[in-house]
Amino acid sequence: MGKNPRIRVRDNAIQFTNNPVGGVSAITLGNTVIWNGDPYDPKNSKGPLWPDPQNAIEHEKQHTYQGEQLGPFYLPSxxxxxxxxxxxxxxxxxxGATGTRRARCRILHAPGR
Structure with a gap:
């Protein structure tokens, strides 16, 4: 991880993959997602960071919609x-600590997006 950083524009955000600093698996601020690794690369997308990379991508995309709807209240909420x-x-x-990761953010997801 942290090798070959890339920038993509997709899934409602500017995506910074293979973050050289490390940290959490992903963080979304507004329409920017910073990934520790690359969930779009089939060679390294499955593993401990993302058992299901498509769910991780969708989860972070939902956060971009939350940021659009909540503005400055997104991060505190x-x-x-x-x-x-x-x-x-x-x-x-x-x-749950070992249960499925459910995206609470779907509550704010506008239908049809």
């Missing part, structure tokens, strides 16, 4: 929602 879920023992995305 995401952090508060994630922390609330962690405090209740359900993991950051509400699926």
């Amino acid at each position: 995401n952090v508060l929602g994630g922390l609330n879920s962690v405090v209740r023992g359900k993991g950051w995305h509400g699926g």
Whole structure:
């Protein structure tokens, strides 16, 4: 990971893949997604970061729509929602520490997008 950084424009965002700094598997701010690795590359997309890369891509795309709808309230609402879920023992995305990662963000997803 962290090799051959690339920039793509797709899935409602500018995608920075193979982040050389590392960190979490992905983070979305507005219409920018920074990936630790490359979920679009079939050679390295499956693995511990993304058991299902298409779900990870869709999950981050949903965050871009949240950012469009919530504007400056997106980041605080995401952090508060994630922390609330962690405090209740359900993991950051509400699926449990070992359960399925459900995208809470689908709530704000506009139909037809």
